[in-house]
Amino acid sequence: MNLSDETHNAAQPDVVNTTSQTQETLQCNREHPHGHVYAIGYVKPYFATIDLEKQYEAAAEFTKQSTTSFDQIFNYVTSPNEQPNLRIRPFLYLAQQATWVFTINNVDTYTLYPRTLTQLNALIQASTKNEVILVGLVERISVAGSHGSEALPSVLVEHLIDTVDGTKSPPKKTREGALAQLKPNIGRSNLERASNYLVTHFDQINTSQTQNEIIDNVNAVHFQHVSLHDDRSIIEVILSNPNDTRFACNIDVTNAYPFVSSKLAPFAKSS
The missing domain is CATH 2.40.50 (OB fold (Dihydrolipoamide Acetyltransferase, E2P))
Incomplete structure (x- = not known):
């Protein structure tokens, strides 16, 4: 809003x-x-x-x-x-x-x-x-x-x-674990901006096309830079649940407004 x-x-x-x-x-x-x-x-x-x-x-x-x-x-x-x-x-x-x-x-x-x-x-x-x-x-x-x-x-x-009004909603089960530990930061580096975006938009990121939660509990969050395009700044976010099942999405932080450039989906580490 x-x-x-x-x-x-x-x-x-x-x-x-x-x-x-x-x-x-x-x-x-x-x-x-x-x-x-x-x-x-x-x-x-x-x-x-x-x-x-x-x-x-x-x-x-x-x-x-x-x-x-x-x-x-x-x-x-x-x-x-x-x-x-x-x-x-x-x-x-x-x-x-x-x-x-x-x-x-x-x-x-x-x-x-x-x-x-x-x-x-x-x-x-x-x-x-x-x-x-x-x-x-x-x-x-x-x-x-x-x-x-x-x-x-x-x-x-x-x-x-x-x-x-616009983004954060009341805490859900997923916010009680690792996400609750992501405190607001100064939002200047690519990683900081991606973290703030994840905190404020997690409910949208974690919703499937059928309006269900994709991951029901998050006990670990990992951020890493992705070298996909020389002219874009992409942060990959990897979320893990207690069973060590992992999901990932990409957040584009190139411009003023971050956005999800690839939706949250099961994560398979490349060999």
């Missing part, structure tokens, strides 16, 4: 007003090159100055919302008396000036940069404490006023997917 709020503020442009951030973003440190990110975690905003914090607290008091209700405050809508048909979000500017941080396993991991109002709306919606999948591009960027003593690796947001 795409976390995109299409209710636009009539008084706001379609591109996020982060001019100063954009200028500084271009002054990037090439210590780490561009790379795809496919990570699982939580989104939360921080305010880099006391002045912004006080403005946000005043907005919370005005809207009669808790200071943790970021979406309710940023999305608060009002209409000017002289223009009753015009709907504006007076506190949206606070979301634009906030430092958006992506947290993995309770550790602040990335600073997020939306490039459009739709992406900013997605960040606002994601701040409701739901776990999400982050799809984006990462590079090391030094940004003045960023959260923390050092700038976190910065991700240009492409897409946020709500795992509650």
Whole structure:
């Protein structure tokens, strides 16, 4: 499910007003090159100055919302008396000036940069404490006023997917073994992205054409690179059950969105 709020503020442009951030973003440190990110975690905003914090607290008091209700405050809508048909979000500017941080396993991991109002709306919606999948591009960027003593690796947001609605389902028997040990990671290397994709899409991967589970219990997971095509990055995932019966599938992690390039099927090791 795409976390995109299409209710636009009539008084706001379609591109996020982060001019100063954009200028500084271009002054990037090439210590780490561009790379795809496919990570699982939580989104939360921080305010880099006391002045912004006080403005946000005043907005919370005005809207009669808790200071943790970021979406309710940023999305608060009002209409000017002289223009009753015009709907504006007076506190949206606070979301634009906030430092958006992506947290993995309770550790602040990335600073997020939306490039459009739709992406900013997605960040606002994601701040409701739901776990999400982050799809984006990462590079090391030094940004003045960023959260923390050092700038976190910065991700240009492409897409946020709500795992509650779109992918992850309640734990099944298969999640009690080896799959439960696959914790969310930073999602930068091919193996990391394949692992995150397996965790979030396992129920779809493990469903046959007759809608039955292919493997009913997983006690071991193994990842390995596959050299099939020079221009593709393929990770083979091998799943074993307690009887040592193995199944495998290929996950293509070449581009921003991983996908299963060969379906889960009985695994026969080549001689």
